[in-house]
Amino acid sequence: MSEHQEEPKLMIDLVKVSKTYLPDIQALSDVSLSVRKGEIVFLTGKSGAGKSTLLRLLTRMEKPTKGVIEVSGHDLNLISTVKLQILRRSIGFAFQDFKLLPERTVAENIAIAMEVSYTRPSVMQTRIRKLLQRLGLVEKHNTPTSGLSRGEQQRVAIARALANNPELILADEPTGNLDSETTEMVMALFRQYNQQGATLVIATHDTSIYQGTSHRVIELREGRIVARGDEEPEAEAPAPDPALAFADDLFSDE
Amino acid sequence: MNFFLAVIKQTLRNLVQTWKSQLLTLMTIALSVLIFAFFYLLYTNALHTARQLDDDLRLIVYLDEEPSPAMQEEYRNKIQKFDRVERIDFISRHDAFNRFAEQLDEDREILADMPKDFLPPSIEVYPFRSLVTLTKIKRFSDYLLTLPGVLKVQYGREWVERFYSFIKLLRIVVILSGTLLILTTTFMVANTIRLTLLGRKDELELLRLVGASTNYIRVPFFLEGALQGMTGSACGMIALFLLFNWIKLRFAVSSILAMFEFTFFPLPVIAIIILVSTLLCAIGSFSSTRKFLQL
Structure with missing residues (x-):
């Protein structure tokens, strides 16, 4: 597939993607999946089903053994280094293992994603403050992340993923260490970003965050898609939502 | 925030985070530069001294007969044919006698009964003062001996050869310490960066993963290497300057060293040494990041 010149409607397009780890571990087998811009998709399945592998392939942390992956119109098999770097700046990834720098403070960890995009320090500070406020971590602004609980670290990882106003948000078990109240706080934040136009792919075990949802829930089992939820739903039109006010407020500093 | x-x-964050290894590298670079620059300073001063001593350097060619003006011209041509020289003086038997008498000063009476032409006539050849001359002087002397009517050629042979050996040894030491400087700075910096x-x-x-550009990742390490090179070599040069002044004060007044004029490096040489060290360290850092990051 060639890279499109015009604005693509699909954010993610996977065609018969397989991933095999040596010696012979089949993590994904012939997975085909399309995600429209502005959509929220939940990836579910047991541990080892291939959810995290799929997310890693989407940021080209790993390459597929076969198949084609397009993200935002870019074929990840053919993308140049520079274009991949630019693409990654538009993806917010909340990693399952958080990938926080333990000796750096909460604010510094969140700032990393914005620093590589050369965001102005004053803008960075405003965004960090607002995100911490929203995630209930204001007091932890100057605390090294090594001094935080797992739940707090998870929220910092989420804040970093959202800080750069990404077009695509990938979240790997984002609520794994959170209580129900904080889970709802995080999901509300995700919904706000979605209503701003961001596409979300959330890999999770936590049934509570997608039960009764109108969004697609895709189940993976042994590297294959076994349930697709509603096929290719139309992207939800951003509905008036009080939560939008926060997102507007967050980026109003630019 | 711009790039x-x-x-x-x-870069500053890197330096603060790894200040211990930075300090160690800095000291190693400073020491390497100090060792190299010390020998190089010795070498340049030895060359300078050689130039001073060369003022007395001349070849005395003793002849069996007083050369006629035509013969003098022929000698002059033959000498110039071998190498360009600064000056050629013909000393007659009479001039030689007078000089000798002058040298004897109060004891010149002992020459009273001597014939005024008992000393042989000679040619004094003053080569151009350079190290190249020193290396060629033996061959020059051998050549002069082949000229017709030449009895003997004299020059401060032993002194010249010893001094030349000393300079040759210094040159080897400078090359070795220079190599040491290149190896240490490049490898130490590459290692610290690694x-x-x-x-x-x-x-x-x-x-x-968050999309940092190649330069965003690599340039701070490059700057770090260059900064280590610049600071380390500057420290090395300052240490050498202090050592130089200490030696001058401590030894030069009361010893044979007082005979010679020692000078420190001029500013352009200092700048070149610092610049080369900076460049070497930057290269070391660049190669290290290139290999490790596979950028």
């Missing part, structure tokens, strides 16, 4: 600000911030990279593997991985 330069971001990169400077990142250790830093290993220590910050997680951070670098994260930077790549």
Whole structure:
């Protein structure tokens, strides 16, 4: 597939993607999946089903053994280094293992994603403050992340993923260490970003965050898609939502 | 925040995080520069001294007969044919006698009964003062001996050869210490950067995942290397300057060293040494990041 010149409607397009780890571990087998811009998709399945592998392939942390992956119109098999770097700046990834720098403070960890995009320090500070406020971590602004609980670290990882106003948000078990109240706080934040136009792919075990949802829930089992939820739903039109006010407020500093 | 600000911030952060290994590298670079620059200073001063001593350097060619003006011209041509010289003086038997008498000063009476032409006539050849002359002087002497009517050629042979050996030895030491400087600075900096990279593997991985550009990751390490080179070599030069002045004060007044005029490096030479060290360290850092990051 060639890279499109015009604005693509699909954010993610996977065609018969397989991933095999040596010696012979089949993590994904012939997975085909399309995600429209502005959509929220939940990836579910047991541990080892291939959810995290799929997310890693989407940021080209790993390459597929076969198949084609397009993200935002870019074929990840053919993308140049520079274009991949630019693409990654538009993806917010909340990693399952958080990938926080333990000796750096909460604010510094969140700032990393914005620093590589050369965001102005004053803008960075405003965004960090607002995100911490929203995630209930204001007091932890100057605390090294090594001094935080797992739940707090998870929220910092989420804040970093959202800080750069990404077009695509990938979240790997984002609520794994959170209580129900904080889970709802995080999901509300995700919904706000979605209503701003961001596409979300959330890999999770936590049934509570997608039960009764109108969004697609895709189940993976042994590297294959076994349930697709509603096929290719139309992207939800951003509905008036009080939560939008926060997102507007967050980026109003630019 | 623009690229330069971001990169400077990142460089400073690197330096603060790994200050212990930075300090160690800095000291090694300073020491290497000190060793190299010390021998190089010795070498340049030895050359300077050679030039001073060369003022007395001349070849005295003793002849069996007083040369006629035509013969003098022929000698002159033959000498010039071998090498360009600064000056050629013909000393007659009479002039030689007078000189000798002058040298004897109060004891000149002992020459009273001597014939005034008992000393042989000679040609005094003053070569151009350079190290090249020193290396060629033996061959020059051998050549002069082949000229017709030449009895003997004299020059401060032993002194010249010893001094030349000393300068040759110094040259080898300068080359060796220069090589040492290149190896230490390049490898030490490359190694420090490699250790830093290993220590910050997680951070670098994260930077790549959030879309940091190649230059955003690499330039701070490059700057770090260059900064180490510049600071380390500047420290080395300052240490040498202090050592130089101490030696001058301590030894030069009361010893044979007082005979010679010792000078420190001129500013352009200092700048070149610092610049080369900076460049070497930057190259070391660049190669290290290139290999490790596979950028």
